[in-house]
Amino acid sequence: MRLLSFFSLFLWLPALAGSTLQLPPQGGSHGIFVESAAAIGLNFTHITGATGQYYVAEEMGAGVALFDYDNDGDLDVFLVQGGPLDGKPPADTAGYPTSRLFRNDVTKGPDGKPRLHFTDVTTQAGVALRAYGMGAAVGDYDNDGDLDLFVTSFGPETLFRNNGNGTFTDVTKEAGVSDLLWSTSAAFFDFDRDGDLDLFVANYLDFTIAGNKKCTDTAGAPDYCGPRNYHPVPDRLYRNDGNGQFTDITESSGVSRADGAGLGVVAGDYNNDGWLDVYVANDATPNQLWMNRHDGTFVDEGPLSGSALNAAGNPEGSMGIASGDFDADGDEDLFVTNIIGETFVLYKNDGAGNFEDARVQTGLGPLTTAVTGFGTDWFDYDNDSWLDLFIANGAVNAIESQRGQPNPFKMKNQLFHNAGNGRFVDASSLGGPAFEHAEISRGAAFGDIDNDGDTDIVVTTNGGPVRLLINQGTPGNHWIEVALQDSPRNRFGFGARIGIERTGKPTLWRRVHTDGSYLSASDLRVHAGLGPSATIDAIVVQWVDGTRERWTKVATDQLVTLKRGTGQTEKR
């Protein structure tokens, strides 16, 4: 945050002003998305605890997790809560607000359309966490077939083991995955290909309540301090020992060899060697690309890969990450949200882990000069087969034009349409009323919440209500959703790559993941839009251990579950 550089301010493309790129026709009469959180029972308001002290932790939270905790086939919502920041341990404070879990009770109406309703099941599920929470990560760490929940915080982290009966147990202590560092985003991934999910935790700054610094804006008014006023604290890599316990291997893995104020993290195979690497978005410090060396160690290739710094060689105020194959060339590209004035960056992968800063040629630079971005991900909102972008925006320093207003940090969220030719066009105006309303957005999680074949979004608001953006769909375009089943280890196929093969068109590669974005966890199921074609040739799954399987004669416009060993084995 707070970084402004002469270079970055000019990353734009005037030729694109009044672009000739055309937006596709939209499905809903009220816009692509309809905001409906409160109407369907998703009642949650984030509490920053702000008291005028300008504690930097107040403005960073919080996140959301979208996951099917009760294995009933729909996505439930876990919302991370903040609370008062008075230096007292929240866990010991009676009446401290708690994070909330909402069960999805979606049904089908007589017209065949989904009817959404959420029920607050926090207490009965045993996840009434009293902590100044930040983010959430989801994974089946104990390979028992249900999804567990890891919650980061300004304070100790918490691991909730899913008991498989609608309840959770706090297993933090026995699992050994907690410390006192200020943690933000986290990612479950199987870096050593041993079949269980390891855990990477991004940590941020050494800020403490007692050590709060007084910062002002340029006009002398009190304001939040930037990251340079504090020191980064080290990230953590925990190896899953397969027995319910983790070992901190930050040192031995080499992850301790670079500092950074971590806010976003994602695990993907960036050099296509079949092993999962880690990308960390750092605030005002170089981003890191931890390349997996296949021996339990990682090396930071960020600067040399071209994915750590801007064109002037300066670190940016990076927050959220979207990792996906936006250009359908078979590799994972990275989109990173930054602070106002810098522009957001798209790092285009050459397939070998070398990246090109493509913010100018894709048109994303000029679209993002005036905003500060947090949660984001690649998703195909209109099912045309090309990955689009949503960005949750909100300032971290007072906006001049909002001077005198309470919480003068509000910005509008953005929706960018992938035109399929390497360029993006701003589709925010078609997104619906929710995109016309400025808020202080932070986390964003993506998934098909109403199981109707398109991707919906949950957006958190710093100090405000959660937003649920229900996708109204794009008539005429087809889709497929894929869930994986592996056994006995890595039961959900975390990290596997799924290729949707189509005649005469590039294969659509998607990664099985919940990580990325900012402080948030998204739908584990892979979704792919197919455009007007209702047929595909095959689905290829490249499992994390490197083996490949192919399934043919798969029908579309449905969720398919692919069980390992039931397809045709391929040699890579």
Next chain:
Amino acid sequence: MLLTLKTNTAALLLTASLFAARTSAQTPKLSLDAYPAEIRNDLARPYENVRVHPDDPNAVGSLARVFQAWEQWETAHEMYTRAITLAPTSFDWHYLDACVLERLARPHDAVAHLRDALKIRPEYVAARVRLADALLSAGQLGESRTIFAALVREPKAEPLGLFGLGRILAAEGKHEEAVQAIQQALALFPEWGAAHYSLALSLRALGRRDEAQQALQRHVQYGTRWPGVPDPVLSSVSDLRNDSAARFRRARSLADQGDLNGAITEFESVLADDKSSALAHSSLVKLYGRTGNWAKADEHYRAAVALGSGLAELHYDYGVLLGLQQKWDEAQDAYRRAIAVNPVYPEAHNNLGQILERNRQFEAALGEYRSAASDRPTFRLARLNVGRMLIALGRLDEAITELQKITQPRDAEAPRYLFALSTAYVRAGRKDEGIRWANDARQLALHYGDTALAAAIERDLALIR
């Protein structure tokens, strides 16, 4: 236009329409109530001037400059727009508005004003550099190349011109030629971090990864250093401010440049206006400590503590100061106070460890060094101290394991770490490995010109052999 302005004397009750409505660019409605008193004070005189001369472009532009100096970008832009309407051929208002528009993330508009400005003063180098940079970043390589090529012929802008040409060549995929151009720029300004970074990326594209790594190391070494060109028009804006925040920034800048007395004067002037500035007191603790004026440093430390300052750095700096005076017990207390405020404070843990080590409390010292290394794993000095303590405690295998972690990177600090590792090996009875590491340390010390360390290692080697 409606302006409302508060001043300390409340002498200005300016709610009348100040500007005639006949001009095409209406000056916007302003509400200045939300601004702190210091801004309002700075605005008072130029504002009064505008009130008296509403159609005077210099009056309007001067008011805009104050808003710009205070980084009130939107208001500054609106004022410059008015000034440009009144004086379309003024270079300053076009140029300064371009600078403001850059900060407002409106680069397209900024370029338009840069073009207008350069029609008026085509020789103004800083504006040419800005325009060329903007066009390059926008992908308009042809026009950018023309401007950069012309800048190469300007002595003050030659490195900028060469670097610009190098970046254009890189954008075109002509990395061999890009490397040449960037290296020419670096020959003129060797400490240019951004140029080293661009060089690294072009070398990577050419497959010259080792050279690219070396360029990256130089990029890290030089950071944001950049060859500036004189820009008196923009400098005149920043010179407008003399408030405490501006003086604070100047003081920090002077301290960074090594002008300790100048920095002290600035910080003292801040405190003359605002005795409650804990940050100023804290900064003066460090500065007076660096000049050896213990009494003044102590005075400011106590003043900051009396203000209830929770700054961990304050206690840490005071600890360093006490250490320099060999007041070890008091220094220890200061470090503990710093750690109480911020438990994740590697430097404080490390320095506390050193005091405990002086007191021969090796286990306790080891704990502090370990905390420092855990808080910041890249803190190699802390790791060295962990290794040293383990050697002192006779835990040689652990020492070897710890010290092996800091054998990379092989920079100017590395010889000390390699030497420590060799010591651990020798004491562990693994003489051959110790000699090998000692030789390595000596050669690396010579490589970096540290002949004293090389000689010390040589003496030890002679004893071992």
